[in-house]
Amino acid sequence: MSDNAAHNPIDAVIQRLSERFPTVPVERITAIVDEQLQSFEGARVTDFIPVLVEHETHDILRKEAVPAPISEATAAAAISAPQGDDNRPDPSEVERSREHTGLLLGDLDN
Template sequence: MSQKPDEDRAIDEVVSRLSERFPTVSPEHIEAVVDEELHKFDGGRVRDFVPVLVERAAKKRLKAEGAAVDVPTDAAAASVSATEPVDEPLELDPMELERRSRESGLLLGDLGGGPN
């Protein structure tokens, strides 16, 4: 698959997350989409963000093919009802935090968005 064991593990986690998010899509198809997206980065020297980029591209392709479902980011989140207060914040996956920050623009600080 890739050159580094850490990247291989991260890509396996991407496949797992996408399989949860797209339960109606076969795991084989998800693996094929992720593999195609991963190979677009073959020959790249900087590999640190490859799993994040692969997940984003694969998710976009899978969304275009069918409907995604919302899944809890943690097993504990599934057991907590919506009416129960949460004493501790749930721990999110670092890649999910990265995705959310890019979608919300928080890291960029929405620099030009507000009136002065």
């Protein structure tokens, strides 16, 4: 499945979830993924469907099974990974600061 998973994002989702929930049969994971995919049928924007399907399926599986623990090496790598430039403002905050906020939201110039 790993070669095919590289070409099909849904297969990659199933593979990741089966690794995260090793006690759940792959058939069950596939059935949940298929069910979630059906909810997006007819969607105009399809770029994020695999991400949304993975998120929803993960939430369902968390209710049904205990996820596999994250290894110490994976946890250490996540902690030591660079998180980006902390001095850079969040783009949404920059955009929000350009808008008139009013007195209730802290704009005392009114």
